[in-house]
Amino acid sequence: xxxxxxxxxxxxxxxxxxxxxxxxxxxxxxxxxxxxxxDAKIDPGESIGIITAESFGEPSTQMTLNVFHFAGVAxxxxxxxxxxxxxxxxxRKKPSTPMMEVYLKASHSNTVEKVRKIAAxxxxxxxxxxxxxxxxxxxxxxxxxKLNKEKFKEVGxxxxxxxxxxNTSLKTVVIKELKDNSLVLRSxxxxxxxxxxxxxxxxxxxxxxxxxxxxxxxPIKKGNEFIIMCAGTNLKDxxxxxxxxxxxxxxxxxxxxxxxxxxxxxxxxxxxxxxKVIEQQGLDIDIRHILLVADVMTNNGRVQGITRTGITGxxxxxxxxxxxxxxxKHLINASLVGEEDKLNSVIxxxxxxxxxxxxxGLPGLLAKMKEKSDKK
Amino acid sequence: xxxxYLNQKFIGTVEDSKSFVENFKKDRRKGVIPKSLNIGYNSKxxxxxxxxxxxxxxxxxxxxxxxxxLLTDEHLEKLKKNEIIWDDLVEKGIIEYVDALEEDNCYxxxxxxxxxxxxxxxxxxxxxxxxxxxxxxxYANCGQSSRLNRGQKTQKQSLGLYASNYLLRMDTDVSLLHxxxxxxxxxxxxxxxxxxxxxxxxxVVIALMSYEGYNMQDGIIINKGSIDRGFARSTYxxxxxxxxxxxxxxxxxxISVPDKEVKGxxxxxxxxxxxxxxxxxxxxxxxSDDVIxxxxxxxxxxxxxEEFSLTANIRxxxxxxxxxxxxxxxxxxxxTENEEGNKLVRIRLRxxxxxxxxxxxxxxxxxxxxxxxxxxxxxxxFSSTGIKxxxxxxxxxxPSRMTISHLxxxxxxxxxxxxxxxxxGTTFDSEPVADLRKELLESGFRENGTETMYNGITGxxxxxxxxxxxxxxxxxxxxxANKIHARASGRIxxxxxxxxxxxAKGGGLRLGEMEKDCFVAxxxxxxxxxxxxxxxxxxxxxxxxxxxxxxxEYRKKYFCTKCGTNVxxxxxEISYAFKLLLDELKSLCIYPKLKLKSKY
Numbered sequence: 016x017x018x019x020x021x022x023x024x025x026x027x028x029x030x031x032x033x034x035x036x037x038x039x040x041x042x043x044x045x046x047x048x049x050x051x052x053x054d055a056k057i058d059p060g061e062s063i064g065i066i067t068a069e070s071f072g073e074p075s076t077q078m079t080l081n082v083f084h085f086a087g088v089a090x091x092x093x094x095x096x097x098x099x100x101x102x103x104x105x106x107r108k109k110p111s112t113p114m115m116e117v118y119l120k121a122s123h124s125n126t127v128e129k130v131r132k133i134a135a136x137x138x139x140x141x142x143x144x145x146x147x148x149x150x151x152x153x154x155x156x157x158x159x160x161k162l163n164k165e166k167f168k169e170v171g172x173x174x175x176x177x178x179x180x181x182n183t184s185l186k187t188v189v190i191k192e193l194k195d196n197s198l199v200l201r202s203x204x205x206x207x208x209x210x211x212x213x214x215x216x217x218x219x220x221x222x223x224x225x226x227x228x229x230x231x232x233x234p235i236k237k238g239n240e241f242i243i244m245c246a247g248t249n250l251k252d253x254x255x256x257x258x259x260x261x262x263x264x265x266x267x268x269x270x271x272x273x274x275x276x277x278x279x280x281x282x283x284x285x286x287x288x289x290x291k292v293i294e295q296q297g298l299d300i301d302i303r304h305i306l307l308v309a310d311v312m313t314n315n316g317r318v319q320g321i322t323r324t325g326i327t328g329x330x331x332x333x334x335x336x337x338x339x340x341x342x343x344k345h346l347i348n349a350s351l352v353g354e355e356d357k358l359n360s361v362i363x364x365x366x367x368x369x370x371x372x373x374x375x376g377l378p379g380l381l382a383k384m385k386e387k388s389d390k391k
Numbered sequence: 392x393x394x395x396y397l398n399q400k401f402i403g404t405v406e407d408s409k410s411f412v413e414n415f416k417k418d419r420r421k422g423v424i425p426k427s428l429n430i431g432y433n434s435k436x437x438x439x440x441x442x443x444x445x446x447x448x449x450x451x452x453x454x455x456x457x458x459x460x461l462l463t464d465e466h467l468e469k470l471k472k473n474e475i476i477w478d479d480l481v482e483k484g485i486i487e488y489v490d491a492l493e494e495d496n497c498y499x500x501x502x503x504x505x506x507x508x509x510x511x512x513x514x515x516x517x518x519x520x521x522x523x524x525x526x527x528x529x530y531a532n533c534g535q536s537s538r539l540n541r542g543q544k545t546q547k548q549s550l551g552l553y554a555s556n557y558l559l560r561m562d563t564d565v566s567l568l569h570x571x572x573x574x575x576x577x578x579x580x581x582x583x584x585x586x587x588x589x590x591x592x593x594x595v596v597i598a599l600m601s602y603e604g605y606n607m608q609d610g611i612i613i614n615k616g617s618i619d620r621g622f623a624r625s626t627y628x629x630x631x632x633x634x635x636x637x638x639x640x641x642x643x644x645x646i647s648v649p650d651k652e653v654k655g656x657x658x659x660x661x662x663x664x665x666x667x668x669x670x671x672x673x674x675x676x677x678x679s680d681d682v683i684x685x686x687x688x689x690x691x692x693x694x695x696x697e698e699f700s701l702t703a704n705i706r707x708x709x710x711x712x713x714x715x716x717x718x719x720x721x722x723x724x725x726x727t728e729n730e731e732g733n734k735l736v737r738i739r740l741r742x743x744x745x746x747x748x749x750x751x752x753x754x755x756x757x758x759x760x761x762x763x764x765x766x767x768x769x770x771x772x773f774s775s776t777g778i779k780x781x782x783x784x785x786x787x788x789x790p791s792r793m794t795i796s797h798l799x800x801x802x803x804x805x806x807x808x809x810x811x812x813x814x815x816g817t818t819f820d821s822e823p824v825a826d827l828r829k830e831l832l833e834s835g836f837r838e839n840g841t842e843t844m845y846n847g848i849t850g851x852x853x854x855x856x857x858x859x860x861x862x863x864x865x866x867x868x869x870x871x872a873n874k875i876h877a878r879a880s881g882r883i884x885x886x887x888x889x890x891x892x893x894x895a896k897g898g899g900l901r902l903g904e905m906e907k908d909c910f911v912a913x914x915x916x917x918x919x920x921x922x923x924x925x926x927x928x929x930x931x932x933x934x935x936x937x938x939x940x941x942x943x944e945y946r947k948k949y950f951c952t953k954c955g956t957n958v959x960x961x962x963x964e965i966s967y968a969f970k971l972l973l974d975e976l977k978s979l980c981i982y983p984k985l986k987l988k989s990k991y
Contacts, residue, residue, distance in 0.1 A: 065912045343979075350981040361911055368923050368966035374914015 060377035067304040074298040106320030115245040115266045123258030130241040134232040143219040158200040226252040250275040285309040334363040420484030431492035449488040452512035526580040529816025534796035541757030549865035551591030569624040574863035575807035579817040592865040598780035599858040605764035612783035616768030623746040623866045635734035642689035655708035684711040749871030756797040770847045804861030888926040888967040926967040934959040937984030
């Protein structure tokens with residue numbers, strides 16, 4: 016009797032109860048369940064890895080042929096198709112177009128105004144944007160700043176908190192507020208003209224409102240609620256903003272996901288992102304192939320791409336690694352430490368012209384010799 | 392102030408570039424300035440260029456003044472009566488030739504009806520937007536542009552009468568179509584370009600239907616009766632050339648029937664085709680490996696041979712034979728001299744090629760296909776009037792490719808065949824399809840070109856009405872006879888001991904990386920090993936040091952050069968390529984130690 020995994024066993028129990036089966040029927044049911052469970056399992060020696068690779072490889076040759084581009088659509092540009100798929104499987108440290116979908120708690124997403132407000136809070140806004148004019152007074156060694164009233168209204172902020180923000184990030188600066196909507200900034204230290212100029216540039220770059228790295232925000236309606244699409248990702252800081260539903264908010268940077276939410280979340284993100292690309296291209300790849308790739312990429316606790324520095328570089332066999340990329344480097348490094356190749360996988364055996372250990376090449380023959388009985 | 396350049400050289404400046412260019416053009420049209428000069432004003436660089444160098448490509452355009460074409464009906468009338476000719480129009484300043492530079496300042500209308508006051512020129516005919524081959528495609532305005540592109544390409548690959556002096560030529564890889572015809576449906580430019588002098592296809596009766604599934608996926612079915620009557624027959628020519636080379640020491644090749652003492656002498660019967668001068672006679676039937684030129688060469692390493700050998704000159708046999716897989720009739724034998732004054736023999740082989748399964752055919756609309764089956768005439772479906780199609784084309788090839796022009800040509804061809812005239816299929820200016828349909832109806836056929844057909848095998852009436860008509864078909868130069876290739880065993884490479892590459896050398900067919908993946912995916916492990924056995928070798932390994940040992944098969948002694956004879960030496964089977972890898976590793980100063988273990 017094969018052990019049926021918990022989830023299936025639980026469901027089977029429920030069904031048995033619901034249908035009120037007799038003892039004989041239960042026995043029959045269990046036999047059938049076992050048979051089907053065994054049928055669904057992958058046979059020993061099945062080359063699932065290469066089948067997965069072929070399942071991705073073949074459709075992706077068609078992908079390059081029909082490259083759709085949404086010219087003129089007023090949305091943020093996103094990498095799609097083959098380039099994105101390569102990016103996912105190579106596990107590049109930063110996606111070429113980092114994106115984040117911020118979901119909101121129900122209490123905050125019912126009106127457009129509330130959503131806009133949160134969006135403005137998320138968008139990275141630097142001091143520069145609150146300023147219409149800056150000038151230097153070289154005699155008094157001071158910086159004059161004229162403020163943009165409208166911008167303050169838009170974000171819903173007063174000058175006082177703006178000054179506070181500047182003070183917290185630039186500790187040496189003394190700020191004085193003038194009547195005509197402008198500020199005078201002086202340093203507590205003695206500055207040269209060059210240093211003063213540098214300080215001015217520094218002030219411009221101070222993050223006043225929003226989350227770092229989020230360059231663009233776009234509230235859109237998804238189903239019957241509003242979500243905020245962001246260009247740039249920063250899961251950690253977004254989670255601190257009130258009204259953001261962190262249980263659903265996602266990013267397309269799975270290294271960040273691995274950092275913030277853990278490796279299982281990163282695995283799920285890889286699956287999501289890969290399926291998204293395949294779906295967009297109108298292709299059909301069995302989910303199990305994607306699952307396998309995601310599992311392989313994450314199974315040792317960190318995200319690793321299918322590259323010579325990633326999982327391919329962790330192959331046990333020297334010859335297998337050498338046959339992938341930079342052969343000389345691998346061979347020389349292996350010889351320095353005296354590595355041994357056990358010839359346990361496919362490529363090495365192809366190189367040596369030996370049967371590969373999958374399919375018909377997997378089973379060996381164990382012959383039990385009967386000892387001659389001396390009794391007769 | 393604008394700089395003026397003549398033939399890319401600065402010659403001066405003008406104040407008002409606009410009036411200067413206008414006056415220049417006016418004077419040129421009047422004949423004051425040579426017609427071969429073109430002028431252009433480049434607004435970006437603010438410079439005027441005048442060009443008269445030879446080798447520019449120029450095109451004729453009708454001059455437009457105030458939104459009216461200068462070419463009037465009066466001129467056309469005169470042209471028809473042969474009172475004036477083209478050159479008169481150019482002389483009068485009605486038509487002018489414009490080069491790429493001047494074209495930038497022109498505003499050209501494609502159609503006369505679109506003219507407005509801003510236009511400077513009118514295109515002579517809208518078909519001018521096509522190239523030579525594209526213009527020959529009939530009803531091209533009724534098809535997809537990419538298909539026109541492909542249809543144009545296939546015309547260049549078609550067999551026909553490629554040159555009228557073909558009998559005197561020694562071209563490589565050419566074919567000649569027997570009984571070429573002029574198309575029933577043709578473009579006006581067919582006559583302009585004198586295509587009649589080198590026709591490239593034949594008119595066939597074509598039916599759009601499936602036949603036993605042998606015409607799926609762009610396959611076509613050909614009526615054997617049509618082939619017997621000469622449809623798509625062609626002659627293939629292949630030249631062989633032999634030089635009588637001179638070597639150092641005054642020695643040279645000799646073209647003659649080789650003596651029996653010659654090294655590598657084949658057998659007497661192998662030279663039976665040769666005449667006394669060592670060349671085949673023309674009209675000889677030859678097969679693969681037949682000797683067509685008897686030739687002997689001086690020995691290869693002369694120096695040491697002459698001193699020690701008693702038989703002074705043992706010459707080598709180096710006759711020229713017909714290539715593997717080729718046959719035919721010797722068409723022509725030419726004996727001349729090459730540039731160095733040596734004897735040069737060129738022999739042309741001729742081979743008649745009947746259409747066979749795998750030959751490539753195409754219509755002029757980018758609908759190419761490969762012969763899938765040749766059917767006996769008795770089994771071909773027939774219409775109520777007894778018409779049997781020469782060619783059966785799959786209807787599935789049409790919808791996704793949207794080649795409406797292909798279908799129109801069939802209707803047009805049918806009308807043309809019935810009325811005994813050619814149909815004008817010039818793009819943008821063709822006979823309207825409605826007229827063709829009307830004429831077809833008047834001839835007593837269904838206006839959409841379909842007919843009731845009967846199964847050729849059972850005689851049953853087919854439920855569907857079959858679309859049948861005539862169209863121009865091209866036999867393309869890709870003949871299977873020139874491409875078919877298979878090998879069981881043969882020559883191998885010296886370095887890797889793997890089979891050599893290429894059909895001409897009788898090489899193997901590579902089982903590549905991705906094909907290998909397929910074997911692995913199927914779990915066909917042992918089959919894969921067998922496929923890669925082409926370079927398997929037995930090597931002896933010293934179990935002590937793990938390096939390759941030496942085997943002295945003559946004395947049945949096996950030893951390791953490092954560990955001597957007193958070690959275990961085992962024979963293993965590996966690919967020769969892996970042995971090379973081991974050698975290469977050793978050359979990198981990496982010690983590849985083999986540890987042997989029983990597989991079972």
